[in-house]
Amino acid sequence: MYAEEVATMAGRIRDEDVALVRERTSIAEVISDTVTLRSAGGGNLKGLCPFHDEKSPSFNVSPARNVFYCFGCGVGGDAIKFLMDAEHLSFIDSVERLAARAGIQLRYVESDHTTPRARPQQGQRQRLVAAHAAAVEFYRAQLTTAGARPAREFLAQRGFDRAAAERYGCGFAPDGWDLLTKHLRQQGFTHDELVTAGLSRPARSGSLIDRFRRRLLWPIRDLTGDVIGFGARKLFDDDDGPKYLNTPETPIYKKSHVLYGIDQAKREIAKQGKVVVVEGYTDVMACHLAGVPTAVATCGTAFGADHIGVLRRLLMDTDAVAGEIIFTFDGDAAGQKAALRAFDDDQRFVGRTFIAVSPDNMDPCELRLAKGDLAVRDLVARREPLVDFALRHVISRHDLDTVDGRVEAMRRAAPLVAKIKDREKRPEYVRKLAGDLGMEIEPVQRAVLAAGNAPPSGRGAEATSRPARAEPVVDSPQAMVEREALKLALQEPVLAGPMFDAVEAPDYRHPVHVVVREAIAAAGGAAAAAGGAVWIESVRDACADLAARALVGELAVEPLRIDGEPDPRYVSITMARVQWGSVTSRIKDLKSRIQRINPVNNKDEYFAAFGELLSLEQHARALREQAAGGL
Numbered sequence: 001m002y003a004e005e006v007a008t009m010a011g012r013i014r015d016e017d018v019a020l021v022r023e024r025t026s027i028a029e030v031i032s033d034t035v036t037l038r039s040a041g042g043g044n045l046k047g048l049c050p051f052h053d054e055k056s057p058s059f060n061v062s063p064a065r066n067v068f069y070c071f072g073c074g075v076g077g078d079a080i081k082f083l084m085d086a087e088h089l090s091f092i093d094s095v096e097r098l099a100a101r102a103g104i105q106l107r108y109v110e111s112d113h114t115t116p117r118a119r120p121q122q123g124q125r126q127r128l129v130a131a132h133a134a135a136v137e138f139y140r141a142q143l144t145t146a147g148a149r150p151a152r153e154f155l156a157q158r159g160f161d162r163a164a165a166e167r168y169g170c171g172f173a174p175d176g177w178d179l180l181t182k183h184l185r186q187q188g189f190t191h192d193e194l195v196t197a198g199l200s201r202p203a204r205s206g207s208l209i210d211r212f213r214r215r216l217l218w219p220i221r222d223l224t225g226d227v228i229g230f231g232a233r234k235l236f237d238d239d240d241g242p243k244y245l246n247t248p249e250t251p252i253y254k255k256s257h258v259l260y261g262i263d264q265a266k267r268e269i270a271k272q273g274k275v276v277v278v279e280g281y282t283d284v285m286a287c288h289l290a291g292v293p294t295a296v297a298t299c300g301t302a303f304g305a306d307h308i309g310v311l312r313r314l315l316m317d318t319d320a321v322a323g324e325i326i327f328t329f330d331g332d333a334a335g336q337k338a339a340l341r342a343f344d345d346d347q348r349f350v351g352r353t354f355i356a357v358s359p360d361n362m363d364p365c366e367l368r369l370a371k372g373d374l375a376v377r378d379l380v381a382r383r384e385p386l387v388d389f390a391l392r393h394v395i396s397r398h399d400l401d402t403v404d405g406r407v408e409a410m411r412r413a414a415p416l417v418a419k420i421k422d423r424e425k426r427p428e429y430v431r432k433l434a435g436d437l438g439m440e441i442e443p444v445q446r447a448v449l450a451a452g453n454a455p456p457s458g459r460g461a462e463a464t465s466r467p468a469r470a471e472p473v474v475d476s477p478q479a480m481v482e483r484e485a486l487k488l489a490l491q492e493p494v495l496a497g498p499m500f501d502a503v504e505a506p507d508y509r510h511p512v513h514v515v516v517r518e519a520i521a522a523a524g525g526a527a528a529a530a531g532g533a534v535w536i537e538s539v540r541d542a543c544a545d546l547a548a549r550a551l552v553g554e555l556a557v558e559p560l561r562i563d564g565e566p567d568p569r570y571v572s573i574t575m576a577r578v579q580w581g582s583v584t585s586r587i588k589d590l591k592s593r594i595q596r597i598n599p600v601n602n603k604d605e606y607f608a609a610f611g612e613l614l615s616l617e618q619h620a621r622a623l624r625e626q627a628a629g630g631l
């Protein structure tokens with residue numbers, strides 16, 4: 001798949017060098033830059049796939065084989081392929097990036113000849129990143145000049161000393177039309193490269209001018225630390241541009257994905273399992289310096305689904321998505337609304353979302369200046385669950401001194417409580433809501449129950465949650481053993497096939513497991529399968545819904561719950577235990593039916609049911625023996 005692309009390049013990297021790059025690259029390290037990986041057993045690692053949206057990890061990395069593969073969407077390959085797909089790099093760009101990382105000097109050949117080229121031809125991304133690196137140095141040097149005094153003062157007034165400015169690479173775009181452009185042209189960057197990078201733009205005269213002038217600059221880095229753009233703050237009153245100006249969309253700068261500070265924060269985010277979302281560059285700096293190293297900010301855009309995706313892959317540190325996202329707000333209504341909306345379509349995150357509203361409408365930067373580092377840490381520590389925040393928000397819009405106001409507030413708030421996914425928390429929130437409204441618990445409880453039965457309605461704050469999707473339940477022994485049976489069929493079809501196929505879908509209790517069981521049948525049954533990726537794919541294709549498809553990817557790689565190799569005895573025990581649940585529940589149903597049948601008036605029905613019960617009980621005895629280990 002690369003050969004075609006390599007052949008079309010004017011000059012290409014020598015094959016031996018590409019091979020060397022592959023050999024010297026740790027795929028786990030490369031992928032860990034953007035995806036948090038954890039052990040998947042057997043020396044393998046897994047995480048949330050960066051190529052498709054998923055809630056449980058089906059993205060697998062095998063360090064031993066130096067490859068990755070996603071069972072959810074089927075993307076896979078080596079480290080070069082990963083960078084190509086994940087960062088939209090060309091083949092050459094990817095190899096160059098990995099070579100730089102591994103300290104390998106690449107040699108290039110003309111496509112027609114075998115003589116090494118004198119000057120390496122770099123890929124576009126590499127060139128744009130190099131242009132930004134040169135621009136950072138240029139702007140940094142400018143920050144010490146006389147003209148940059150307002151920029152230095154701006155930083156100093158916000159509590160940032162020289163060391164802080166250096167840590168974040170702050171710079172100054174000087175007063176001049178094309179100082180940076182000229183500087184970069186001298187360094188060999190072309191007209192097109194500077195325009196594509198967003199660093200320069202064509203003036204009406206046709207000549208190139210600098211995009212940023214007379215502004216304080218923050219370099220914006222991607223997860224790997226490469227500078228991909230700038231944020232620019234207005235300093236002068238006669239500057240009639242907007243307060244903040246950002247790099248426009250470029251091949252390397254996508255504002256919907258960009259998070260300022262992520263390069264410095266990512267390790268702490270993964271380690272602490274939490275991220276603090278603030279609103280500006282100075283807030284990120286203030287938080288980091290105050291001892292909240294997990295702070296990031298969006299750049300010139302609202303926090304959205306793509307940002308969630310980036311963070312979710314970093315937060316993936318345990319079996320469930322367990323990370324906390326904490327939004328800080330200075331009490332401004334627009335920001336609050338954005339937070340409430342941000343998780344509209346990601347119900348699972350609602351319970352993980354917290355709001356920290358700073359006192360006196362101060363942002364973290366102002367708070368640090370006014371009250372010190374401790375106050376910033378305290379702001380984050382005093383975060384409030386999104387649900388509590390939303391309830392307060394809804395209630396505050398009503399006059400609780402009147403009966404009508406209290407009833408209306410209750411009607412508005414009840415749907416929020418009804419949609420709390422964690423059912424065990426609901427009674428607690430009912431009590432809390434009743435207390436906040438100054439009402440008895442019973443009417444509030446009734447309102448919540450009614451709201452839970454009614455179809456969801458309303459938008460905005462009231463629509464922060466939607467009905468939860470059906471998810472595989474793994475907390476019961478029955479669910480556990482069903483998973484194990486499906487894993488055997490997917491991973492060991494040759495061994496488990498005949499016994500697995502003998503137990504049909506109705507014996508599975510959990511809806512998503514039933515769908516997977518049906519898909520295995522539709523794919524021809526486990527007994528006829530040879531196993532491997534082709535088998536998994538055909539089962540995935542046969543799945544009737546997305547949840548089942550995702551589950552197949554997961555089960556295909558989840559280690560079996562047995563030490564050592566599975567054997568026929570293990571399969572037999574597992575399949576007996578799968579049926580045990582349905583047989584015992586059928587016995588229970590039957591017994592209750594027999595009790596309700598009048599044996600005098602419905603003699604035939606009574607004896608038929610009784611006969612069925614006897615044979616089921618016999619089946620149950622056999623299963624119990626089988627489950628105990630007899631074949």
Ligand SMILES: [Zn+2]
Pocket residue numbers: 049050051052059070071072073074075
């Ligand atoms: Zn995937």
